[in-house]
Amino acid sequence: xxxxxxxxxxxxxxxxxxxxxxxxxxxxxxxxxxxxxxxxxxxxxxxxxxxxxxxxxxxxxxxxxxxxxxxxxxxxxxxxxxxxxxxxxxxxxxxxxxxxxxxxxxxxxxxxxxxxxxxxxxxxxxxxxxxxxxxxxxxxxxxxxxx
Numbered sequence: 224x225x226x227x228x229x230x231x232x233x234x235x236x237x238x239x240x241x242x243x244x245x246x247x248x249x250x251x252x253x254x255x256x257x258x259x260x261x262x263x264x265x266x267x268x269x270x271x272x273x274x275x276x277x278x279x280x281x282x283x284x285x286x287x288x289x290x291x292x293x294x295x296x297x298x299x300x301x302x303x304x305x306x307x308x309x310x311x312x313x314x315x316x317x318x319x320x321x322x323x324x325x326x327x328x329x330x331x332x333x334x335x336x337x338x339x340x341x342x343x344x345x346x347x348x349x350x351x352x353x354x355x356x357x358x359x360x361x362x363x364x365x366x367x368x369x370x
Contacts, residue, residue, distance in 0.1 A: 231283065234309035239281040241307050245297050246279075253279065268296035285310060331357075 247253055251260035261279065265272040269292050278284055278293070290308060294301040302316045311319075329337070331353035340346045 231309070232281075235281045235283045238283070238308050239279060242278055242293075245299075249297070264296070268292050270296070283308070 243253060246260060246264055251264050252258040253260040261275045262272055264270075265275045268275070270278075270289055274284060274289055284290070285308070290304050290310075291301055294304045297304075302311075302320065305311045306313050306316055331350045334353065335346050335349050338349075340349050
């Protein structure tokens, strides 16, 4: 579903305010067009003055290189900048930061599908070999009494 224009505008305004707060907290004077804060931040961050102006005027910038420079200059995680800019949600960030761990279990049939084994004789051979290997115990495990 497409995001509404109103929601996009609100998100841009929230990002603008967040960035303004971040810069002023770091000592950049943003009180007027000739205060020098934008220029100083542009020089420190490597972001062009026009892009810094767009960021501070509520124009949404989604260029990942710019956002990475912004995160580095502010010394905040890129994930925070992406969430604040509305590119990803906090839930999506958490999912990326903490992916489900543990072994992924596939059935032999699923493995054959993912490997693209569609030729019936080859698929049958693959499934048969996989089932056989699954039934065997690795060497050195199991009953040692027979040795």
